[in-house]
Amino acid sequence: MNSTSYTVAPMNTFASQNGQALFNWQATKSTIKERLGAVFNRETLADIHFLVGKESPVRIPAHKFILSIGSAVFDAMFNGKMATTEEDIELPDVEPPAFLALLGFLYTDEARLFDETVLAQMCLDTIDKNTVEALAAEGFLDIDHETLCMVLERDTLRIREVVLFNAVVRWAEAYCVRHNLPNNPENQRNVLGRALYLIRIPLMTVEEFAMDVAQSGILTDREVVNLFLYFIVNPKPSVQFPDAPRCCITGKEQVVCRFARTESRWGYSGTSDRIRFVVDRRIFVVGFALYGSIHGPSDYECNLQIIHTGTGKVLASNDTTFSCDGSANTFKVMFKTPVEILPNTNYTACATLKGSDSHYGTSGSRKVTVDLHGGGKVTFQFSYAAGCNNGTSVEDGQIPEIIFYT
Structure with missing residues (x-):
């Protein structure tokens, strides 16, 4: 930096002595x-x-x-x-x-x-x-290996790891073409080098791993087997890929609440509580707030999912537990990573609980608008999820709150 210095506080427009904008x-x-x-x-x-x-x-x-x-x-x-x-x-x-x-x-x-x-x-x-758009742009394929690694190391990318993996494969394919290398999985693996091990494969769903990564041919057979074991057994074996979630969200946590009142006794028999929703701007869902037991302090086993309603594709899934204190309050249950929710697209929020009878919400709203902390609004529209939904509907049931960031 040279000796030139600048006033940090911005100045107003040009003004004359009487405070009016200075003409000419x-x-x-x-x-x-x-x-x-x-x-x-x-x-x-x-x-x-x-x-x-x-x-x-x-x-x-x-x-x-x-x-x-x-x-x-x-x-x-x-x-x-x-x-x-x-x-x-x-x-x-x-x-x-x-x-x-x-x-x-x-x-x-x-x-x-x-x-x-x-x-x-x-x-x-x-x-x-704008991670998804940036990695889909043609210019992404032309960046050098050092820049690729710099991008992959970031904790703040807003993208699912399977989409990131496919973008990195496209980069490797383009590199092979530019350097006149046979465009095969072996060469793609070689040109990726350490960049491959910056992709957080353990954060994918087992379906994403099986359909995209395992069939790419880029991983070794041992890596594929170890990762399959990581997804399906406990205790989980060690793998060479990072599993720390990317903190791809900024600002303050927001919550949309769809019920006005709380009542008692909602039972569970293995069927999922489900509700569909649409938003009018892009958000990132990080979890749900669920009702807990009516019988005092208790623990629940829980599977959370967000499903793309149109295709039936599971976008995020997490098997976890949560504890409640017996009150009518809601209790946070989170996904491993934020889930990108696109505007004007129908999604299904799904929670499968195993535990005692709980509180439930009533007097639900079909449309809820949330004032955002940084200004602006986001509107949620809820609708009935037909089929197995354990009785949850727009009017009453579980999944009273969706936790999100913008």
Whole structure:
């Protein structure tokens, strides 16, 4: 970083002594460079803002056109296939002075030495927020191996591991084509190297593993057998692939509650409680809140699932347990990893409980709108899941709350 410094707090628009907007301020600047420098870190003509920093984010004004002609990263952010529609872009992992130094270069061409990690961090933040789209883009196939590993190491990717695996296989196939290598599983494994072992295969469902990974030919026979054992036996054998969930969610936990009242005695005989739902914006479901026993403190065995209603595909499943205190409160039961829920798509929330009779909810709502912590809303529409549902419906039953992030 050179000696050029910038005021972190953004300035207002140009104003005269009486507080009115200064007319014809452009005439006081003799060059385009001076005019661009004059609007740097000002609200004048600003059409985008960045919330920079973690603890007390600084809201920095900017201009899409200026940023786009100076940086391919910004051009893709504002004009590419993954163009953002947000008015405020969050950059929690970037320090305000470093970000302003970058903007200073783009506006004035003066800060020629700035921290290049700022741009790298912005690229990674964009990938975090649009992981599926970023990995489906053609440009993903052209990144180098070091960058691939950097992406795969991130805990903040918003993507299912099976989708990530298939994207990595496409990268390996493209690498083989570029280097005139026979495009077979052996060479794909060789070019992936350590990148293969950054995919968190244990987080997949056994069905995803069997249909995609096991049949790819990229894993060794021993790895396939060990992973199948990992999915189906306890205690689980050690495997070479990480199993820590990716924390692909930011912000605060949100809850949608679909019942107005709670009553007593809901029984369980091995049948799943189910309810269908649709949302009007993308969210990430991390679990359900369930009712517990009416007979005092008790433990339950539970299987959670989210199913794509149209295809019947199980998108997430978790066998777990939870304890309750005998009250009419709800108790959180979580998935291993967040589940991406797309707008205007029908999903089925499913919970199979083994335990004593519980409380249940009544006076359910078919449509519930949740005010989000960071502003905006998300609307849930619930509907009856025909078939085996243990009696749960829109009006009453189990699965009173869905826990999610945006």
